[in-house]
Amino acid sequence: MAGAAAPAGTLVVVVKGYPRLSETFIAQELLGLERAGLALEIVALRHPTDAATHPVHAEIRAPVRYLPEYLYQECRRVLRGWWRARRLPGYRAARAAFLADLARDRSPNRVRRFGQALVLAAELDPRCTRLHAHFLHTPASVTRYASLLTGLPWTASAHAKDIWTSPDWDLAVKLADARWVVTCTRAGHARLNALAPTDGRVHLSYHGLDLDRFPPYPAPRPPRDGRGEPVRLLAVGRAVDKKGFDLLLAALARLPPALAWTLAHVGGGARLPALRAQAQALGLGARIEWLGALPQTAVLERYRAADLFVLPCRVSADGDRDGLPNVLVEAASQRLACLSTRVSGVPELLDDGVSGVLVEPGDVAALAAALERLIRDPALRERLGAAAEARVRAHFDHAACLGGLLALFGAGPAADA
Template identity: 35%
Template sequence: MTDAPPRTSAIAYVAARLPTLSETFVYRELMGLRSRGRTIVPVTVRKPVGPFADPALNALAGEATRVYSWRSALALVPAFLIRPLAFMRIYDEACAVDLDSAKARLKFMFQAWMGLATAFRLRGRGIGHVHAHLANTPATVGLYLARGLRVPFSFTGHANDLFVHREALQFKLEEAAFVSSISRWHQRFYDDIAPGGSRPVIRCSVTMPELAGDGANIVSVGRLVPKKGFDLLIKAFARLDRAGQRLIIAGDGPERRALVALAEAEGVADHVDFLGSRPHAEALAVIRSGAVFALPCRTSSTGDRDGIPVVLMEAMAAGKPVIAGRLETIAELVEDGNSGLLVPPDDVAALTRALQALVDDPAKGRKMGLAGRKRVAEEFSDAINWDRLEAAIDAAKDKK
């Protein structure tokens, strides 16, 4: 029997904005590792948009070291004097990495400089590993923060950062001690870009709550953007034999005005409630209040698409039957016909049939909800995936 690798010292956690309500998976993971006795140093690229209803999030925002700040700008000179070769290496790498324009290369250089400057600010904090969430700007900053501290670097990629706003992804895949793959599809995606390397499957995970009771209405939670398919959901809802049901949508985003107008045009404005952005606890309450949770994800016209939406896991963990768009990543979570229903993206008729089936047969929905809860407990729960993440971080120290 071999001894487990010793624990890495402090872990710097880098995110675009830490915290932000639309990325609960980041701050929940951070706090989860803290609850296990890990020392976490939060790093936010930009200033968080607060205040937050949760005092713990306000405390996290106040604690986080901000990369884009005057303190980092002042640290550039001493950081350069300490690591001049590291700064000079950035120019060569910016010219060589997989970026498509001179502007993108200048942006990359700036992010790298600020990462090294932040490393100077965080010297003496006992950091032994840097982990970033999002493969674009946070990962660039995180890579050079790790370089400045001479520690291993890893990151978790998600969706928009991989499919729309990709930045030097091949380079970061090759430089990372490991890459946390939120799905097996992501694992294959990374391997196609940069074969080799450690890419363990570490899911964005959820707490296993008490089983929710029977609810009413169709509910959905998410950012109001095209890839979530809320327009499809409104159109399908308008075609249902609803028997008094309402559609409850929690979330905000650039599509809100168009979606409100669509509900009016479809004649269901009086039966659709737009709740706007809600704190995480309130969003969970919305999920638990529903009879059916629906999120008909699709690939948008820009190529943006979801990984595995955390809200789907949260709904399944609560025992709610779910309906989702048939994306390859989502199929790793939802087994069609057993733990939920999958519908072809952009197919309003199929979505309508799926909704009607669960509205008409609550017993079928309860059975699917229990199967979904079991699936989440076995593969997408916090305990399992925090174990995986800790093991990967502790093993990475030997790869530096």
Template identity: 35%
Template sequence: MSLPKTAYILLWYPLPSETFIFREVENAKAAGMPFCVHALYGEARKHLSPQMAAVAPTVARLGARAIPRILADMAWWAVRRPVETACILATIPWRRWSCLEVAGENVFAMCAGFSLARKFLADGIEHIHAGWANGPATAAWVASRLSGIPFSFSARAGDIYPPDGALAEKMRAAAAIHTNNKANIAHLHATAPDAAAKIRQIYNSLTLTGRDVSPVHLEPPYRLLAVGRFCRTKGFDVLIDACALLARRGFPFQLTLVGAGLPLPTALIRRRIRIHGLRARVFLPGFVSHDRMSELYAATDVFIMPSVVHPSGDRDGIPNVIMEALAHRIPVVATDVCGIPEVVEDGVTGRLVAQRDPEAIANAVMALAADRQAALAMAEEGKKRVAAMFDPETNTRAILDFFGSLPRRRF
């Protein structure tokens, strides 16, 4: 298969919370995909796995130190493509972005696109791909408009919910779009119906294979686990409320809530734990590196993913930790948000409950604890499903097929 020399644009790379993207890129590179990765921001230095740390020096980065070069490149393009430069500067910054943070990200990405366009031409890049539909896709779009190199992008979760101020335009301009769950397809169709034919669905690859299944003792005290960034889509406040219900019912449990986030969300979670009197039952170990997660899965009876849709529309796609838990044959309780029902089918591969319903979560946990054989049977079916849907070899081949079919610039 002939594969285009492709520049892959991200905000950060590698990023410990984006192991699925790291695996997508590195698996494809190992299979022969000529990716060169460009990060719009600087280097994320904390919590990198050994493999991530080894890859980090190979990434081309912009960040604040590149601002003088970006401004010089914008002037360079203004001389050579004055009309296109004026059109970009007169339109993109003034879109109706959802908030100042999103606006700032996209304006910087737009400016970065001028530098990337010049570098991509010099490097003989044949195709541009953005790993997210927000800022990275804006940078890819601008670089494509200036250089004539075709671009594509991935559409995943919070980058398309809610749609940013230029998502429909980026979809129309892109050569192709790939998304990692089926639930996103209808949303993208509605955003830009005339770009519907460009959308292709490819699941993420498993990042932890679960070679050793969890014993799932399901004996008191029941060991519950939840994992994720402390942010508005994870629903950890609802989970703490569910734990309060379990405690009032006399259900013996311990919850390990793994993750980290900005100071305010973290403080709010700690406060909720304290108000409910759960400090002896809920443990917050902070961020745990990906290469150590198997140890936690091996000591878990029930995994809980209480995702919610934020009032803004922001939501998860399919949290990769669900697949990792099922790969370790752990019974799962999850909410019916976005693509999660594609993996967790109620009563078949786990327990699926309505979002923002602490009682439903508590009831599902108690039901799993009451019938170990039924819980293990669901977990076993879940393990089979994720092995088929998120097989690294199959999905890497699909990624290669995706890029092999795309238009490219000939030099």
């Protein structure tokens, strides 16, 4: 951002875990903020569990600090944090807020978040001038308490699970305390705006995609139509309920046996064993490759090798759902036709019949019909993929999407206008 004046002081960004393969959008944003001149420190509530990282993680220079994941594991550190934090001018206000929250949420998780906030506030670098939380559930709880303890302003980015599974009262108190909140879909924006104390506190900011890492796909795809060489299906996402991969397997089992297709799945997750067992029980095991979590460069290769991307998102029983899955934006950037569902922000990217195909969430019969149609029609896939790529490159460029966020942080040309 040439000519942009970055605010003085360090921005402490609180995240649930870092680094995470499934949260490339956060890493991409952190790198963009650094390149715009903001000094960052990353504070994570959990240590990483993924064996690999994405290239973007190696490019981020910000130091990373980890709070005690469970308070009993670092008792002395927590006690030191409490001893120091109780001398801070905002301790009484923070304690009162915590007790009010605890009265409505009597869980060990609530106690843990206050303990983590005590450690964060006590160990805060004096150069820190503000706090920012990624996700409005647990990271924002820690950040809010730390803000009350220190008197530093705080802001937040809301995404999906945090918006749809947090109780209204919890979201409302955080929206009342935060300077501003950004979220990445119109559906999420509408829910948060209805709970915010004033209009204008909640902002819409798509994550976008770093198109330098996802250059245009260089050649037409082979016109596979399911009669000879198998059509290559690709699904990318964690094996969790809201992704709907069990529905995908059920839909694939409905396809005509003679229709030639294969499926590659990329992603980790607790439900992988159950999905593998389901595929075997349905007689699909020989057609499916389970690849596990992969770094971004390897996922890009998979997008380019595929003929059709499938992500049958749904709303889980607890209300959890996707926002606008970044993997859909990534797949579309590679001129890959996408089949998904009308959940949350997905229709903000894919226009049914124009730049993708959307079915109702949970409708296995409709999903199977759409799969068969798209497998048999390579010309349709080519048309949809071309339209999806054009939309991504026109409206989901990360550099353009980052501009609004930089303005909120007081950096970048928009902030000086």
